[in-house]
Amino acid sequence: MSPKTAQELALPVGVTLDRFIMLSQSAFPYATGELSQLLRDIALAGKIINREINRAGLVDIAGGNGTDNVQGENQQKLDIIANIRFIRALKNGGEVCAILSEEDEDIIHTGxxxxxxxxxxxxxxxxxxxxxxxxxxxxxxxYRRVSPIDGPATREDFLQGGRKQVAAGYILYGSSTMLVYSTGDGVNGFTYDHSLGEFILSHKNICSPQNGTIYSVNDGYINDYPAFVQQYLTKCKEKSCTARYIGSLVADFHRNLLRGGVYLYPSTKKTPEGKLRLLYECYPLAFIAEKSGGKAIDGFGAILDIIPTSFHQRSPIYLGSSTMVDDVMKC
Structure with missing residues (x-):
């Protein structure tokens, strides 16, 4: 057997998140590093939450906490833990003046x-x-704040609208932990390497398929959905499309982003304004969808064009591969 070359013995690890951020920042001559540090702070919190989730079956942090959040939803213990971890990481990072969380009613000022x-x-x-x-x-x-620097953040900082996002993304905790984000120029995904404690670039310049065969929706509420949604789902079944619904928004969206598909969360008779929150669920995923070549609508127009009026505003959403979202609109 011939001896291995030096390159074969020490294969490259890949591009770490820190290095990717640094290289991306160098492409913008006026960048001063605050957004880059902010993304690192989010990644750090994601690593900590990943650790907590992996311990959930071993320590008493799974299940309900017996309390409700501002939405009137039962809080899980991990909801509270994740909220605290992210707020703490963003406060300590120093780049964020305020935070809006699903778990809190009003603005959280970081100091x-x-x-x-x-x-x-x-x-x-x-x-x-x-x-x-x-x-x-x-x-x-x-978002880049619009209120005066060195003063407290205001409502207007959070109600700028989806088109004003400077970056958005998600962290998926699954068979592997992935951070997917965009700063407006493409979408990139990083997989967490536990042995190194680093996010490694694994999905460069994600381009979502223009069409697909997957539709993701809770069929149990089909009789409560608008007529055009029922009509679209009937067409999906006639074309033998594949139904895939996990019940975790990030997981359903991530699969369709990579493989092609459409995610639907329509309004119902019980929730005529929709169920998902506009500012911190619909806007960021619509941003990722559009930057990867997909689309996101509320049934009337683009999600990112909706004018926000309140922090916890809700909206219907249909997002994913552009052709499938267009087909929803045609119905």
Whole structure:
């Protein structure tokens, strides 16, 4: 057997998140590093949450906490843990002046009034699936503040609208942990290497398929959906499309992003305004969808064109491969 070459003995590890951020920043001559540091802070919190989730079956952090959040939803213990971890990481990072979280009613001021950014987030989406070991995720949206520097953040910082996002993304905690984000120029995915403690670039310049055969929706509510949604789902079944629905928004969206498909969360008779939150669920995933070549609509127009009026505003959403989203609109 011939001896291995030096390259064969020490294969490249890949591009780490830190290195990718540094290289990307060098392409913008006026970048000063605050957004780059903010993305690192989010990645750090994601690593910590990944650790907590992996311990969920060993220590008493799974299941309900017996409390409700501002949405009136039962809080899981990991909801509270994730919220605290992300707030702490963003406060300590120093780049964020304020945070809006699904778990809190009002703005969370970090004390860093000099910070140039605000973050809207769902710290742990799908957390009720923890007990049955199903993939869950974190969703985040980043804005450059419009209020005066060195003063407290205001409502206007968070109600700028989806087109004003400077970055958005999600972290998927599944068979592997992935961070997927965009700063407006393409979408890139990083897989967490536990042995190194680093996110490694694994999905460069993600381009979502223009069409697909997967539709993701809770069929149990089909009789409560608008007529055009029922009509579209009937057509999907006639074409022998594949139904795939996990019940974790990040997991369903991620699969369709890579393989091609459409995710539907329509309004119902019980929730005529929709169920998903606009600022920290719909906006960031719509941003990722559009930057990867897909689309996101509310049934009338683009999600990113909706004018927000309140922090916890809800919206229907149909997002994924552009051709499939167009087909929803045709119905």
């Amino acid at each position: 860093n009034d000099h910070g140039k950014y605000v973050v809207a987030m769902d710290p742990l989406d799908g957390s009720s699936n923890i007990d049955v070991n199903v993939s869950i995720g974190t969703i985040f949206s980043i």
